[in-house]
Amino acid sequence: MADDASTQPNPFDLQTIEQLVALMSKHDLSEIDLRQGEQRICLRRGGASATPAPLPAVTANPAPVALSAPKATETPPPASPPRQLIEIKSPTVGTFYAQEKPGSPPYVTVGSRVTPTTIVCQIEAMKVFNEITADCSGVVVEVCVQNKEFVEYGTVLFRVDPNA
């Protein structure tokens, strides 16, 4: 555990910040927000139009982990996609089925073009199979879950590039 702040060698590492700023300048970034444990570095640059990140009420919602408590299958909240991708999320809780029935080809694979009404998978809950539609248009660039995998509400099933 961290000791009293004053006894720590170097509360803010200027070298790191200088390097970060150089990076921002060079790469025209508008904001950098870094945290590690208690440490946080948040840098924003240029245009006042940059959306002010809502400051963390989230320090606020701390992840209070009793360190020795076993954590089995804690699912992290869906991570932001790297590009402008659309996520197709599970609207329910159940088992993901990629194809209509065993032996059939999958509804979609990477490269498939989908429209809002395209059926992309089925999710089974209590013996009921729910057909899930894409609800968006584009090309599937990632299938995020395995066949027959259990999915929660909100689990990202596919990523779709709308501009492809």
Place this chain on the structure above:
Amino acid sequence: MADDASTQPNPFDLQTIEQLVALMSKHDLSEIDLRQGEQRICLRRGGASATPAPLPAVTANPAPVALSAPKATETPPPASPPRQLIEIKSPTVGTFYAQEKPGSPPYVTVGSRVTPTTIVCQIEAMKVFNEITADCSGVVVEVCVQNKEFVEYGTVLFRVDPNA
């Protein structure tokens, strides 16, 4: 009650801030927000339209008051003197006596010049009278306690202007 921060030697490292500001200026940063544990440095620049981040809910060393708890004679910490005055504080706990015995003139009054060995009052504890010396030089500008008043350890008894 004293804020813990105020008792610490140097809450803000100006050098660090100066360097940060130079960085911001040079690289047109609009904001820097640093935290370590309880420490936080938040700097913003230019664009008035930049929404000020809401200050963190986490005030460092909260003085936790049970609001309804009755507070009888809570003594506030010695307030800072307005000018460059020297405080003569009680070195013990007891009853303050301004004069040697009833009827005598007070040891000192406002306007009295004192030297380190000047006796300024007596404090009685368990029938023992302790003579208190000024331990500084200057002119008394304030007598802070009443005769026969109870004083704590650290209670400010007199304020002395060393430059008068």
Place this chain on the structure above:
Amino acid sequence: MFQRILIANRGEIALRIIRACKEMGIESVAVYSEADRGAPYLQLADQSICIGPAIATESYLKIPRLISAAEAADVQAIHPGYGFLSENAHFAEVCRDCKIEFIGPPPEAMHRLGNKNEARKLAQKAGVPVVPGSEGLIEKDEEALALAREMGFPVLIKAAAGGGGRGMRVIREEAALLSGLRAARQEAESAFKDGSVYLEKYIEQPRHVEVQLLGDRLGNVIHLWERDCSLQRRHQKLVEESPAPNLPDSVRKKICESAVRLAKAAGYYSAGTCEFLVDKQNRFYFIEVNARIQVEHPVTELVTGVDLVKAQIRVAAGEPLPFAQRDIVHRGCAIECRINAEDPASHFRPSPGLITRWQPPGGPGVRLDTHAVAGYRVPPNYDSLVAKLLVYQPTRADAIACMRRALDEFIIEGIHTTIPLHREIMRHPAFQAGQVDTTFIERTWQKKG
């Protein structure tokens, strides 16, 4: 014993069940809606599964999703907590169909007790007093007069089509009965297009006394004495305690034994509560059974030393009750204050939001059941209970003094809570004298409430 249990609930009761599981060496699976994502108590479970959006009908009340989660996590049992699906017999049946143990009473008993009329009949058959009244509608004036004389005044005329207090009329003396009946019928006719009315004994300023029951699947049912929950605001309990103050021991015993008789007649097992009204002459009348663990169960845990949630789990796993009635010793006095995220100074308006400071009380005699911590955001979507502050002391006077002290220590900032109201209640002479009834809060804090 179960290896893994799913908890179909949220907040403090979910944490309560997680704690019981941890202490029993059972793995716990928490479920959560998006409004509860990241809530600290979820991390104390062995596993947690998102089951839907904030709205309860799509998450905590959505049976297929709960069952899906339970099957995926391979649990042997589901604990429903209180509220949500806890008294839903259909849910208990679905669990049974899916070969998952429902930690609660059998659906048959839930059906039997869930219908007020059936429960009333069952109680009468079991020799448990109910609120006297006409069995059906009152057709003739002579009928009404005879019944009212039999029950004694005051009586209550209720519109059959009314509800929630509408179409009710209190008659305090015989002379007013017939004119009252006429007026009530007219009012009901014009208000509900249905002039039929019935008659009931009016219990003035009653106390709410309930009996904690515990039964196993072998037919053993015991009581764990009573709780007094008279301190309510609009039927929402605020303060609960045990023993019920100023209740003669003989009455206490009779109420508790009545509750056991009814539970046995209903084929009840698991934890449950039998609720009674008690009038000023200490006559008691059965109202209803709460077929679940209750918010205020810790009050009984403190005075009996029995862990009710663990007992529920053991009974659900088929174990017999580990104690007989004679083993249950009531000792001392326990009081619970419900700390809700509400503003008592502003009509108890809900006050969800970020808890910026949280400094709980502690020390001797204090128990605090809460899922809140500093930095927790109380979601606006669910009930406003954020903490149950309990004290346990040898006497009621000691308990009140301890509760006052604990309330004074409790600091919550960022949201409004019922703490200031509780501080006043604990200092109120009527409460200190144990002389409150279900109308006390409204009568005393009328201007504020």
Place this chain on the structure above:
Amino acid sequence: MFQRILIANRGEIALRIIRACKEMGIESVAVYSEADRGAPYLQLADQSICIGPAIATESYLKIPRLISAAEAADVQAIHPGYGFLSENAHFAEVCRDCKIEFIGPPPEAMHRLGNKNEARKLAQKAGVPVVPGSEGLIEKDEEALALAREMGFPVLIKAAAGGGGRGMRVIREEAALLSGLRAARQEAESAFKDGSVYLEKYIEQPRHVEVQLLGDRLGNVIHLWERDCSLQRRHQKLVEESPAPNLPDSVRKKICESAVRLAKAAGYYSAGTCEFLVDKQNRFYFIEVNARIQVEHPVTELVTGVDLVKAQIRVAAGEPLPFAQRDIVHRGCAIECRINAEDPASHFRPSPGLITRWQPPGGPGVRLDTHAVAGYRVPPNYDSLVAKLLVYQPTRADAIACMRRALDEFIIEGIHTTIPLHREIMRHPAFQAGQVDTTFIERTWQKKG
């Protein structure tokens, strides 16, 4: 009853006494050193007075300043807590001279029991077993041999001039006694310039069992059963519990009755503790009396339902004990873990500083006595105790499970604490089996400790 009490202590025990005062309707006056200025618990007192700088000899141990504060605040009594001046008979006498009630035993009893030799003689007179040994120095070999045979091996040769474990030598069999004596004398001669030694029965891996006593000024003394405090590190207790595990009921009873006999012989009143060593054959030997309330008193409060601090105050005010021995019913099992600001992974180095996060455990069976809150700075000047985490459950197995669960919930950041060590202890098979002695910690965590 007193109207106002001064608390001549700090930290958790000061808060404990403030809480008792608040619940009894007595005003509390806290004193504090500059190191404790602004500590949150001070605000719960009705009044607080700064009595000196951080160093205890100039503040919490400075009798004239305490008395001055007491007289200025016009209190009728002083509670000394534990440590500091709590066992200082002179302080008790000064209080008496100043007509201020000292909330503790009479100075006469403190004198009698404060001297180890006198206490030992008093115990023998009262029929309380003491550790067998030579009454004085051992001059002749035959004398040593006879005594050792009488006591039985192993025996301990102690240098009269030694101390703190230095100059001690364990002799396990008769054949080694005489050569051991010679060697010990030579060692002592060269080490302390004094070759005189004495002989004592060596108690191997003893358990530390202590009896809680309570007496009034009318001569009534009762016990509140025992605590097992075997889990120590360098004579610092870490875990305490009641009842003592695996102690036959007959022995338990005898130990408790012995303690009462000794207290009566000493003219003792107020709360006190009589400490014993218990060997592997469950023979017990008196060591000493702690003439004060102890850190671990809540363990006894949980299993007996008696508030010891309130009892101390009542007795000091001249009230008779409100219960007789037969009224004291021991129920269930309580365990206390001392949460110290120390780093068990680094030779228990003290770890004062700012507590940046503080998330205490709660729920059923948990009691937490602490003066710490989030944002509190643990001063480096005093002992390292920051919290006492206690659990109370029907059985020892339940209590251990509950403590494990509570320790897992407890989050403290900013300082190191003994929590990780306690988590290991509660999972250790020897502790779970109730088979630990005073050497357990050193034997088990030798590499770390």
